[in-house]
Structures are given as structure tokens and as C-alpha cells.
Amino acid sequence: MPSISLKRNVSVNLTEPDNTQISDSSSDDTKVTKRRPGLKKLFSSVQTFLGVPASTDAVIKETLNLPLEKKKLFLVTALKSFIDRNQPINDRENEFETVIDALSTLKSGNQEFINYITKPLVTQFYNDIPKPYRSYVGYNFRSADGSGNSVVLPDVGKAGTCYARTVTSFAHTNTNLPDPQVVFDRLFKRPEGYFDPHPAGINMLLFSMAVIITHDLFNSDPKNPTLNRTTSYLDLSPLYGNNEKEQHSIRTMSKGFLKPDQWVDKRLQFQPAGVGALLVVFSRNHNFIAQKLLEINENGRFTVGPNSLTEAEQDEQLFQTARLINGGCYLNIIRRDYIRVILGADATSTFNFDPFLGAEEPLYGNAVSIEFNFVYRWHAAIGQEDSAWLTEVMELYEKASEESLKTGNPVNMAKVFQEFNDLFIHATPEELQLGNAIAGLHRGQDGKFVDAGLSQTLYHKYEQVASRIGDGLNTPAALKHIEVAGILQGRKLQCCTFNEFRAKLNLSKLTRFEDFSTIPAVQQALKELYKTPDAVELYPGLTVEKMKPAGMHMPYTMGRAILSDAVNLLQNDRFFITENTPANLTNWGYDYTQGDPACADRVSPLLFKNILPGVFSEKELDNLFTAPQNP
Secondary structure, eight states, X not given: OOEEEOGGGEEEEEOSTTOXXXXXXXXXXXXXXXXXXXXXXXXXXXXXXHTOOGGGHHHHHHHHTXXXXXXXXXXXXXXXXXXXXXXXXXXXXXXXXXXXXXXXXXXXXOHHHXXXXXXXXXXXXXXXXXXXXXXXXXXXSOOTTSTTSSSSSTTTTOTTEEOBOSOOOOSOXXXXXXXXXXXXXXXXXXXXXXXXXXXXXXXXXXXXXXXXXXXXXXXXXXXEEEEXXXXXXXXXXXXXXXXXXXXXXXXXXXXXXXXXXXXXXXXXXXXXXXXXXXXXXXXXXXXXXXXXXXXXXXXXXXXXXXXXXXXXXXXXXXXXXXXXXHHHHHHHHIIIIIXXXXXXXXXXXXXXXXXXXXXXXXXXXXXXXXXXXXXXXXGXXXXXXXXXXHHHHHHHHHHHHHHHHHHOSOOOHHHHHHHHIIIIIOOXXXXXXXXXXXXXXXXXXXXXXXXXXXXXXXXXXXXXXXXXXXXXXXXXXXXXXHHHHHHHHHHHTTOOBHHHHHHHTXXXXXXXXXXXXXXXXXXXXXXXXXXXXXXXXXXXXXXXXXXXXXXXXXBHHHHHHHHHHHHHHHHTOGGGTTTOSHHHHXXXXXXXXXXBGGGTTBSHHHHHHHHSXXXXXHHHHTXXXXXXXXX
């Protein structure tokens, strides 16, 4: 006799037409067996379960006139289709065909009942193809400007569009805001000769990576600070640029290669040398990938010749595929090195905080917000040596700014860079023609930086301990000009208050100034400058808030916000979800981005071994972002 297993531990056994036995196992394992008067009663129960209206009684009776076997199959199919409708369908059981066969034997005038039974099937068939459409053939490469990441809203996250707003402020406008220079002096400024090492021993290599990430996501237009000149995606735009003109400027236009050790974002020349050196590693990784793709030439997809690709088409295919794979390596380092450190996971642990859990196909794209522009300002973390270097650099800029105020002309950045080169880079005119500069490093005739110099720079950042981020009074004095500009930008763009931002993240508001910082001088300054905790501005609040006792020891709100942003950045990016496939990256490329299983699926050990072998030992590669004196 046929038997089916239903949800809620109910089994139905179809016996002879006049007897149906229903066995119900309840949650307390008590089994109750009842006799019911055959298929008529069972069919009536199905009628009730499906909500068939009473007007169809005649149709039900007509259905009962079907041959016995068809009635049985019909009941089995109906129950399984409606009770187990969320389960995968075994089409080899021919349930759909059974329903159609049974319904087709009904007499005329039964169309209402037929429609009732088949409507859920039609709905399921419609829903099999999701709407709106989220992926199109031919859209499997990133655009230069970030457009088209969402095929539904193609301009979301595009370079040159406005920042999003995460929190709308409903607080009364503060008409008595403190002088931003006083805010810096009393809440931000690191005392002269003072250095507080990072409590977890985090090194400046991690913060070199952080600089790349922040420059990847934020580049406010100085003429219109509502605009973000870079894309809202983790797409290595400091390397590849934000439009086709910038992108083509660093490409050889042959075999998918980039020009040796080149990148687009000129802002990084004014950063400590570790930032440029780390970006060069990604530049070289791109060329390593392009070469590997051509050597493997999976299924001949990069072949040039008749009935195949032209040389220009080969270059484009290799470049775009290598860019996707390089972006996958970048993603792997963010997931398995960077976020692990933020969370404080042990270097030897296999723990993986997976930001893709629960991810669905991206629909809306990503747009970074002005609030998170401030969340990622970690200037207080700058190490002792880098702080001294930045002091000298900023003196040049401040001198140029003073001249600009006197003359009324914009700052002459070409002149600033020339002086910067004379004092810190020492590059020849010929070297500068070969690409952007890195302080203290030189290019060879082939356009590449000397390996020994790159390795030494990166290792020095690995050894250099960063400083703490939270609690206030720890931002190098040299950055006053930048921080004051940041405070003013927040005011101009009508950012929410610190407590409003916390409320948006479902965090309790801070009600006492003692809840902000552990430093009494900061508590007193907040009280005098803002009068009430609800009036504290977003950026100052993020900067002075006390640190978490574990992990990367981030300020509480900043640490919470970073995780929210990381999950959205990754889950909203089509190229990290639906397009991150072996078909788009090739089998080798996809596997490369997955990392080394022997190293907790981290790609960073593979990357450094391929690009700069010997720069780090095996043990150091296990824990790249912690200074060696703090294992």
C-alpha cells in the first residue's frame, strides 16, 4: 500500500477505499491511532486543508468517482505538494503528471476546481525565474568606474556620485558648536614626546592595508564634499583607477599586463612608504596572475588566431580576468587576515568569521556613506616613526597652504610634490616618468622598484608597532589641518550626532561623559565643549570613545560599525557573490583566491611567496599584522 511521510511526524497509510488509518506521533512521543471512514473522509480533510470552498462540493464528489488508484495517487500528490512544498521536488515520482492526469478525467464544468489546484503550480513556475533580473551575460567584468555592479540600479556606487547617508539627524541644530581647532587640541592631539603602543601589538603593516582600503572607498571631492570620487566597492581602485582613462594609463595593452609597479592613486605617494610598497605587491600579483592565465590557457579561452581572439581582445580578456582574481586575493586578505585581527582571533586558530553567511544575490549594489567616512579615520594608530615622518611632510603642506591664503590661489601641489621629492623620495626625473613614487625607494631601468628595497620597507612596517586608536589625545599633532577639515566636513554635510549613530546600530546611548573616555581630561573637555552627551559630534565621539578590552581594542562604536560595513561591502558586491565563479575566474584563478588550506585558507602566504619570496618567514606569515615583539 502507498505510504508518505509528512511534516510534524504525521504518516498517512492508504488502505482500502472505505478505511484510512492515520497515525499521529505528537511531540511527547505518544502515538495515537485512529480509524476514519475511508477515502471520502480523507479527501474531505484535504479539501479543508486546501481551503477549497463549499461551492466545489460537487466537484469533490465528482473527483471521488475517479478510479481507486487515481484517487490514491491524487491524494498522495496533493498532500506532498502542499505540506512538503518547501522541499526539493523529486521529479522522477511524476507528481505533476499524476495531478494533470487525474484532473484531465474530470467532467466539464470543473474548471474552477482545476484552477484552484493548479494555481500554486503556476505560481511556483513563475517564481522559478527571479525578478528583477540580477545577472546578464556579458556583465561578468567590473567596469572601470564601478557602474553596473547592480544591474538593476547601475549608478549605485559609481565613482563621482554622492555619499549615502546612513543616519538622518533629528536633533536640534547646535548653534553653539565649539571651535574645531579647540576640539582638536583638547580631544585629539597627541602630547609631544608621548607614544602609547597598541595594547595588542598590532603593527603598521595592518594599517598600511587599512590606508589602501580607506583610499579604495573614500575620496571626497575638495570642491564638493558631497561627492565621492572613487567607487563604493572593494575593487582596488587605488591600483586600477576610477575611469577608463586612468585604467588605460597603467596598462601595457598587451597580454593583460600592467606597467611595472604602477598604480593610479597619486595620494598614496604622500603616505608612509609601506602603503605604496603593499600596493606594488598587488600590482605585481596582477601580472603574475595574467602570466599564469596565459600559460594555462584554460580551454583555449585566451588563444589568438583565426576564429579565436584578436590580440586586443586577448589583452582585454586577460586584464579583466586577472583583475577579478586579484580582487579575490584582496578579498581573501580582508576576510582571513584583516577582519580576524579586528576580532582578535588567534593566529593559529581556524576560526573564520564569514561575512557572506546568509548572503543572497545582490540587488541594490553598495554606496558608502558619509558616516563611515569618519569611522575609517584611524589617524591615532600611526606609529612613532611614521608620526615623525608625517610631521615633516605636513610642514611642507602647511607652508604651501599659508602661501595659498596670502595669494588667494589654490595650493600648488606640483611645487609641493617637487619639494617632497627633494626631501623624502630622491627620485630622478627619469624615475618619476616611470610611475608614482615611494619615499626612499628607487626604480630600475625596467621600471620596477628594487626587490630588496620593497622587502625591507614591508618588513619594517611589520616590525613597527602601531599606537592605540581610542580614548582620545593620541592623534599626531601634524595632522591637525586634516582633522580640523574633517570636523568641518561633518558639520557642512549635517552629519548625525555620535549618540544618533549609536542608536542606528542598536547600541545604547551614552548618558555620562565618563562613559566616553577613560581619560579625565577628555571627559572634562567634552563637558565644557558640548555641555550634554547628546550634543557630541560624530567624529569627535568616535575618536575619543574608550576601547574594547579584547581583539584589536577598537573603540566600541567604531568596532561595531566596521563589522556592519564589512558585511554590507561584501554582500552588496555582485562580483563577490554571483560572479565569483570558476567560470569567470578560471579554475586555477578561483582556486588561487581560495588560499592555502594548510594556512587556514589564507592567500597572503601564497601571495608573498610568489611576489617577494623570503621577505617573511613561515612563522611570520602566520601572523602578518602583529609586531614580532608581541607574538
